[in-house]
Amino acid sequence: MLDSLLQGFSAALSLDALMFCFIGVTVGTFVGVLPGLGALTAISMLLPLTYYLDPMVGLIMLAGIFYGAQYGSSTAAILLNIPGTATAAITCLDGYPMARNGRAGVALFMTSIASFAGGVFAICALMLFTPALSQLALSFNSAEYFAAMFLGLIAASTLGVGSPLKGLAMVVLGLALAIPGTDINSGQMRFTFGYFEMAEGFQLVAIAMGLFGVSEILTMLIRRERPKVLAKHITYRSMLPTRDDWSRFSWPAARGAVIGSIIGALPGSGPSMATFVSYAVERRAAKDPSRFGKGAVEGIVAPESANNASVQAAFIPTLSLGVPGDAVMAILLGALMIHGIIPGPEFIDQQPRLFWGLVASFWIGNIALLVLNVPLIGLWIRLLSVPYRILYPTMLFLICIGVYSVRGNGFDVGVTLAFGLIGMVMNMLNYPTAPVLLGFILGPLIEEHFKRALLVSRGDLAIFVERPISAGLLTCAALMLALSIWQALSARRKRLARETAAGTERTESN
Amino acid sequence: MSRQINWPELLAALSIGALGAFMVLKGSELSLGSLKRMGPGYMPVAIGVALIGFSAGLVIESGFAARRPFPFSWRPVLAVSASMLFFAAAARPLGLIPATLGVVVLAAIADAPFRPLRAALAGLVIAALGYLIFVLGLRISLNPFWW
Structure with missing residues (x-):
């Protein structure tokens, strides 16, 4: 393994790879710092660039955005009490009180170090478990793949916040969007409506940018949400933690890293959930839980360690099985598929340079992020004052040219706009957008494995329950489904009870 | 307890159903094949049916959905x-x-x-x-x- 890793480093240290790794983590920190702009938006916007790049270099850049955003997101949480991206929401709870106590510098320093610690742990886990899991997956056939992807889709749509029914419906909508184009088995065109542009189906870039780029811009403009900026000068001296701070660092960081790695590797549960769980665990583990919410160092260290760990660990199932756990991983998978590479159990053996180069770039990127986020933190704080009226036209231009450049075609820009409008309506009605993309990317793969499994079994559906691994995965999916339905029903009952109680109160007071 | 119709939620649910119906109609023009050897129309029809099912569920759910202020311009x-x-x-x-x-x-x-x-x-x-x-x-x- 050491040998392969060294080879990976020699690939990742090439000028191109190094440059795009740096671009990736810088863009990641940038969108992480700015509230209202997330990793998913940035990755969708830079996806067209990867057409021009070597697949490894493109993947290194996109991955860098994802984990770079985890570093940046704590800055706004601490200074403004607004999470830079959703994954830093928990960091507000104790980060902002720390800033109010005049300890913003310490908080910024500790969260960067914690992110680094979480990242390092998860990269080690990635290096150990990805090859092992691929070995196991070599015995998989289409039935298992179908079951694994099915589980991934169920998990992604039911574990989110809000109605599980909406999540599931959106996954199926994603599957439906994958239908137009040429049928792989028969070569027949379907659902193209006479547009020759539709022969290849909807473009991944157009859907991703529409749902996550244009719709976010529209939603922000309609709500007229302008994060109020409170730029502060942070001196290096104020960043130095006290001895007491250090003593509260190691265990929470370690627990966060372990929790984050496990949650990140599971399908459907991303960095946000990792931060929730690790914060809850810290509160449980603390001798004096009342300190939480008032600026407890543990309360920022553990979630920040966990979110970066979960982001790195999310690559384990993606690269070993080819089953992405969330929308970001699905886009990265899509970026590889654009180059004709489909990750699966043979991926590490067939593409050792790509896999180990990516792993090496994680090390390089995390170290670069430490430099970007500790000595250069002042730069990012100043960046919080870029006004939105400059930012959104620039983003819109980047979206237009990005989509246009893929096929040199204005049709795709129109498709992007359509998905932007659909995404806006979905945001308003609390329909989640991420499952659509997951369904869209997994759709063709799941269809192919489903068909192939049934071809082998001669149309007998029992193949999915006769094979033990497939049966186990499908049981997990069924349990998850049952659990989420039960949760949604009990939440509704509680809400109705509360509303009725509130209603009676109101009538009584009248 | 009188219940008003939540129009935005209801319309969203119905348009998902309409998309499903459209896929079933258009998909059945293609050859369906059998479970053993699926034709190009099999998946569109299956997905369309699923969408109609979810749409029905969402229509029911829309009756219970929380009514939220709906900013729009x-x-x-x-x-x-x-x-x-x-x-x-x-x-x-x-x-x-x-x-x-x-x-x-x-x-x-x-x-x-x-x-x-x-x-x-x-x-x-x-x-x-x-x-x-x-x-x-x-x-x-x-x-x-x-x-």
Whole structure:
């Protein structure tokens, strides 16, 4: 393994790879710092660039955005009490009180170090478990793949916040969007409506940018949400933690890293959930839980360690099985598929340079992020004052040219706009957008494995329950489904009870 | 307890069902095949049926959905749409720089105090940077102007 890793480093240290790794983590920190702009938006916007790049270099850049955003997101949480991206929401709870106590510098320093610690742990886990899991997956056939992807889709749509029914419906909508184009088995065109542009189906870039780029811009403009900026000068001296701070660092960081790695590797549960769980665990583990919410160092260290760990660990199932756990991983998978590479159990053996180069770039990127986020933190704080009226036209231009450049075609820009409008309506009605993309990317793969499994079994559906691994995965999916339905029903009952109680109160007071 | 119809939620649920029905109708024009050997129409029809099912569930759910205030304004929607459609139509015939200028200025209308001069200035800067990065740097085949 050491040998392969060294080879990976020699690939990742090439000028191109190094440059795009740096671009990736810088863009990641940038969108992480700015509230209202997330990793998913940035990755969708830079996806067209990867057409021009070597697949490894493109993947290194996109991955860098994802984990770079985890570093940046704590800055706004601490200074403004607004999470830079959703994954830093928990960091507000104790980060902002720390800033109010005049300890913003310490908080910024500790969260960067914690992110680094979480990242390092998860990269080690990635290096150990990805090859092992691929070995196991070599015995998989289409039935298992179908079951694994099915589980991934169920998990992604039911574990989110809000109605599980909406999540599931959106996954199926994603599957439906994958239908137009040429049928792989028969070569027949379907659902193209006479547009020759539709022969290849909807473009991944157009859907991703529409749902996550244009719709976010529209939603922000309609709500007229302008994060109020409170730029502060942070001196290096104020960043130095006290001895007491250090003593509260190691265990929470370690627990966060372990929790984050496990949650990140599971399908459907991303960095946000990792931060929730690790914060809850810290509160449980603390001798004096009342300190939480008032600026407890543990309360920022553990979630920040966990979110970066979960982001790195999310690559384990993606690269070993080819089953992405969330929308970001699905886009990265899509970026590889654009180059004709489909990750699966043979991926590490067939593409050792790509896999180990990516792993090496994680090390390089995390170290670069430490430099970007500790000595250069002042730069990012100043960046919080870029006004939105400059930012959104620039983003819109980047979206237009990005989509246009893929096929040199204005049709795709129109498709992007359509998905932007659909995404806006979905945001308003609390329909989640991420499952659509997951369904869209997994759709063709799941269809192919489903068909192939049934071809082998001669149309007998029992193949999915006769094979033990497939049966186990499908049981997990069924349990998850049952659990989420039960949760949604009990939440509704509680809400109705509360509303009725509130209603009676109101009538009584009248 | 009287229950009012939650129109936005209901319409969203119904349009999912309509999409499902459309897929079933269009898909059944293709050959369906059998479970053993599926034709190109099998998946569209199956997905369409699933969408109709979810739509029914969502219609029921919409009766219970929490009613939330629904902020909306046409101005950003129209401005952003105009801006993107302009780029789609103008990029090839007019060239990158006029198209970019149009995108930025039209987009700027979306946000309340619209300052045309400032927007045009921002548009020129973004267009110049865009030309440097995308045409000179990444070699996207687009002319800067129409000549």
